[in-house]
Amino acid sequence: MFKRLFIAILLLGLIGGGIVWFKYFRDGMIAQFMAGRVPPPVPVTAMTIEPATWEPGIDAIGTAISAQGVDLAIESGGLVRSIGFVANDRVTGGQTLLQIDDDSERASLAAAEAALAVAVADAGRAQTLTERGVGAANALESAEAQVASARAQVAQVQTALDSKRLTAPFDGVIGIPRVEVGQYVVPGTVYATLQDLDQMYVDFSVPEQQLGLLELGRAVSVSTEVGSFGTEGRITGIEPQVDPNSRLARVRAEVGNPAGRLLPGQFLRVRVALPSEDGVIAVPQTAIVSSLYGNYTYVLRQGEGDALTVEQVFVTPGRRSGAMIEVTAGLAAGDRIVTSGQNRLSNGAAVTVDTSVDLAAPAGE
Known part of the structure; x- marks a missing residue:
């Protein structure tokens, strides 16, 4: 009986020891394999930083307003005898538009x-x-x-x-008639709108911190959200007060309107041009990564032989202009930075530069 028990205990010990030895052996082999495995370089795109001429500006949202625009109203009541216009007619000042009996x-x-x-x-x-x-x-x-x-x-x-004879007060484009022949109208009834579309105003607002950068006559450019239409103009007025609720100041610019493509009330993107600056360090916005610890980018470093690695460098971003962003600290001219592929990178990772991507080509080409 004792001999059988001893043999059973011995067999259990051998089995348990074999399992433990296999576990340590397996873990050791895995560690040895991983230690000898070198991850392949991560493909990225890169660019060399060069000092550039910065075209600063103030971006705002504006509304188009005609230089002259009114809602034409009935002066004296009565029956409409005749209507002397149709929608979108170009009329001249003094032209008869409506005749009341x-x-x-x-x-x-x-x-x-x-x-x-x-x-x-x-x-x-x-x-x-x-x-x-x-x-x-x-x-x-x-x-x-x-x-x-x-x-x-x-x-x-x-x-x-x-x-009883209503005429156009100035030259312009008239809108859709709002009355009909034979209709009885009362004083104050609006019968059409008249807009002078040859010259347009654009009203927009800027924060009070940027008021010091504005002056009468400064160039502005405006663009629409539809049709990619743009035009140029100049600032003609700056409101001499700041809204105490929004802390914004109202600004007006006069812009050209070739072919009458801008319409009153239209949504516009406005950019006020500021004097250009030379020697500014600017990079694509895609090159900067934001995190809880700050903004950083990856700078290419030469490793052993022809190998390239990346170093995580924290930067201080500044102004933005289109797809570019100014960097005021952290980078210098001549640094070669990663512009895409950062999601697979870590500090010291090996990389290879993908030259098949043309960074100068517009998106979509």
Whole structure:
């Protein structure tokens, strides 16, 4: 009995020891394999930093406003007799746009002109009698007063008649008619909009910290979100106060509008050009990685032989312009940095530069 128990214990010990030895043997072999395994270089794109001419500017969101633009309204109520325009007509100042029924005013004008003629005749007779010495002076004064009253009545009726004929106040493009022939309209009814599209204003706002960079006459460029249309202009006005709620100041620029492609109320991207600066270190925005510890980029270093490695370098980013960003600290001219492929890199990793990518080509080419 004791002999069998001893043999069983011995067999269990041998089996357990074999398992433990195999585990340590396996772990050792894996460690030895991994220690001898060199990861392949990571393909990246790279560029050499060179001092560049920086074109700084102030970017803002603006709204297009016509140099002249009004909603045309009815001056005197009545029935619409005729409409002298169609949508998008180019009209000239003084052109008749709308005619309201004016038969009553024309009749009143004829009566007022007849009364004026009678008053003038009476005044002439009173003048003749007075010159002959047979007429009273107060009779002449009364006759002249009647003439003045009749003239005023004619002017009043003529004004009422003119208010029935609505004309364009300036040259421009007129919008969609909002009334119909035969419709009864009341004073104040808007019947169309008229916009001068030859010159446009752009209103935008800038933070109070950037007000010192603005001045009248400074060049601006604007572009639309639709159709990739752009045009140039100059700042014509800076609001002499800052909004206490938003801390923004309103700025107005006048821009050209070739072919009338800008429309009032349109959304625009505005860039105010500032004086250029030479010798600025700027890199593509894709070259900088942001983390909880700061902003950094990878700089290529020469390893053993022809091998390349990367070093993680923390940088201080500055202003942005398009796809480029200024670096004020951390990099110098001549440094060769990684521009893409950073997600697979770590400090000291081996890399190989992929020269098949043309960094100068626009995206999508």
